[in-house]
Amino acid sequence: MSVHVFGIRHHGPGCARSLLGALAALAPDVVLIEGPPDAQEVLPFAGHADIAPPVALLVYPVDAPKRAVFYPFAEFSPEWQAIRWALSHEVDVRFMDLPQAHRMAEPDLDVDMVAASAEPPPTTEPSDREERAERDPLDLFAEAAGYTDHELWWEHQIERHRDATDLFDAIREAMHAVRGDAPPKNALEARREAYMRTVVRGAEKDGRERIAVVCGAWHAPVLVDHSTAKADAALLKGLPKVKVEATWIPWTHSRLSFRSGYGAGVHAPGWYAHLWTAPDHAVTRWAVEAARLLRSEDLDAPSASVIEVVRLADTLAALRGLRSPGLAELNESAVSILCHGEPARLRLVRERLEVGEVLGRVPADAPTVPLQRDLQALQKRLRLKVSGEIKPLELDLRNETDRERSRLFHRLTVLDVAWAAPKSATRGKLGTFNETWSLRWVPEMEVALIEASVWGNTVEGAADSRARHLGEQASHLGALTPILDRALLAELPGAVEELLARVQERAAVGADVQHLMLALPPLVRASRYGDVRRTPTEALLAVIGALFERVVVGLRHASVTLDADAAAERLRAMIGVQESLGILDDGVRRAEWAAVLGALADDDAVHGLLRGWSCRSLFEHGHLDAGHLERRARLALSPVVPALDAAAWIEGLLQGAGLALLHQDGVWIALDRYVVGLSSDAFQEMLPLLRRAFSGFSGPERRMLAERLKDLHPSMSGRARAHRVSDPAAAAIDHRRAGAVLPVLARILGVNTG
């Protein structure tokens, strides 16, 4: 009877490979793995043909799924390989960590701490060096070896160590030296190790011959011949217990990396995947992959350079006394050769290169995740049928059930589970208490739902944290407000509060006027949901006010020297603000807005489009009378104004449908004079612009306009007629001379004139 302890690093491909070799050599009759025994029941799914890592074991208390804990596994995780090995060789495999049933029952244990302790060694970068050393004694080794990063040290010393017969003994000895005889770091660790020892003793009692123990390197030295059964039993006595459930869920590479905050301990799963699949060619494959990704970004990356990257990385590794290049050498070589010394270029592809996004798969018959269960419960309660056909659904939000349904749909939208799609795009504009949806469930949504389960275990909780996350990601104000809009519709008060604060903060810290203006309409629309959705209208209005004031202050300054495209975009934003003002119905703000528009209309440095539209808007809202409008039209269209400028002004003025302008003869006269005054070349040039300017008018409007033009102004129409008459072709046809040509024409055309 013998117990063999294999201390590993979670997600270390080198460890995984050595471990497989060791297991094959040992041929154990039981494999014990550091993992939650609560998941023992679902463990066999790991051998299922349909499972594909990265996957995670999810363990959650039945009554509080929020406190779920994830145990992620990648293809190259040693634990995963050990489980697969045991299952395929029909060897008994057991989890041996302290059950989550006990750990989750500890009221004083922070949820986060539980989650973090499931993933030793800790990988977030604590600012305090001392604290770090205390938390991770592996650092002492790394520092002794002259490494600043202990991950790097481990990779060089162990992961890249391909001939590893005595590797595990060495690891255990090293850990023994580090831990010395110090007691476990805390009560939790003491209990976990006591439990692990108990499981090992149990296996011994069962009469197992060769026991393989796979655990984090840290625990390796204390699992055998350490402490007594009695002491351990005392430690584990009377632990509280809650009911927990476990299942498998698909995981992704990015969530293995610590950039996403889960701290599973791998910063470059993409690189590890190469190391695992092709240890002898990992360097080359990585360099080729880097070049391919750079090419996909339209950057030069010839194969000749790839060869040089590999050569330089090899030389660097030799210079640094490494067996073969690691990620650092490869990155530095790639920057130097493929990116001509500019790290920014590599950053473009770094995420895809180092993380190498992959989504795992779990068998269909694996137990469901809490989020799915929550949704199923909601669907049942709200009497919503799940079907693959497209089904329309009309909701009246004044009715409580319908409101809840709408809320559910909006929340699912936040989670990117597109079960229900809003049918009418104008929902924001039409009645606030009616919504039309079309429902259709497709199998991919199952995946989307499981995907979304990382955000939380209830629809509400998940939507809330997703919305917050999106808010964090939003790079500018324009991106932030649509999220806020969605959060408001989904009635996520917590997220809304945070997003509002974020909007305010963004607006305060030098946001672009354009972004500020684009942010207004969704906010204003949201303020109208009012009591129907229990929107925090007060807070919203305060933010709207702050945004609006900044727009008023900054608009004129930001509107000079815009080119045509920028002016068109600015105009769209301004129209949005104008519409929002209509909804807000606030006299003071309208007056302020009118003042800004007046300033814009008078400022020659402002693009014609904006000036024209400002005049039009002022006129429509009664801030400008007909006489003034006419005067402005004459000014804007006077001969000294460059033709393009004038055309832009016209386009701005005629933006959208124009019934109100139809009766303003003065404007039309000015316009007519302008058109008539154009030289024929300029007219040709302006014609498309002018046509476009009128394109917003409806057919009847155009007809009415044409009717009016006929008798615009007596003198004008007279002049126009005179114009036509003065045309030499039309003026006087000498019938006698014309007649003389007819026989010749007839002969040419072959017409018999008789």
Place this chain on the structure above:
Amino acid sequence: MSQPAADVSTILRRHAEDEYAEELAALAAADDRERPPSWRLSPWAVRTYLLGGTLPNGFEVRAKYIGNARLIEIAVSTLATDRALLLLGVPGTAKSWVSEHLAAAIAGDSTLLVQGTAGTDEAALRYGWNYARLIAEGPSEKALVPSPLYRAMREGKIARVEELTRMPSEVQDTLITMLSEKTLPIPELGIEVQARRGFNVIGTANNRDKGVNDLSSALTRRFNAVVLPTPATLEEEVSIVTRRVAETGRALALPAEKPPMEEIRRLVTIFRELRDGVTADGKTKLKSPSGSLSTAEAISVMNGGLAMATYFGDGAVRAGDLASGITGAIVKDPVQDRIVWMEYLQTVVKERDGWKDLYRSCMEIV
């Protein structure tokens, strides 16, 4: 070579391989690792030469480059893989300094140098002709005037091309054949020079100024680029300035008064703050002047201060000795930079404890 044997002690600035001959000899003696063909030292010894260290026999090698050791490792590895090396950086980030020392350590010869200017022509990179001889004897190898690159190829040494991007593009491209085929054809004589092993090129270029002649992509592909950054921390920069001031002071025969640490720290602080556009505590935003305010400039300001103090003062460097140097380094544009400097003096220098003397001295000059 053929230069008249000058008295060594009268030479203003000695080549790296002469100045540090003792270190190079000690390194070569202690170096038992594999050397690439024609290299005087192994890559490990070259690294030690540049980054400093203690040899097994206790000999202390001074650091030539203070900063990120990984960059030097990339540079040395590049040369070991027979790829050409391109050192990039803003002015005063020790590009030429590193290139000189690399050439000295690897080939024992840092003199094969071509300075790139707008007027550099192909002959400077390939070969020229001794016209008297050409006319008298006709084309022959004797009439040919080899360029530094020509000689480096023939002798298997490192050639240095300074300010690569200042040369016209068509002249730059002359390098392509030399770097990829490692050969230099001489069509006039129907022969070619094939590079001996050990030949390589170190180019330097300023990656800050735009509008000079960017390298063609064909040429870029033949270089491994290493960007030398400005010193990362105040401490690092202070130590660079201290060391270099002491060294150049010795070379310029300034009295061996130790450069005052406190003044160096002040000087470097001013330079860093203006360069970064923010005060060291990160609390106040500042305008940056048009100059690059490199470490090299800080060194020369300090040297100027030392000279002032030695010849016109009592030998101890004081604020007054540095004021004109600092002002001169910062105010490159008489209008804009002056405003920047005045603002800095008024808002930062004036308020800082113990900087009153500096403030007064500078205000006298501005």
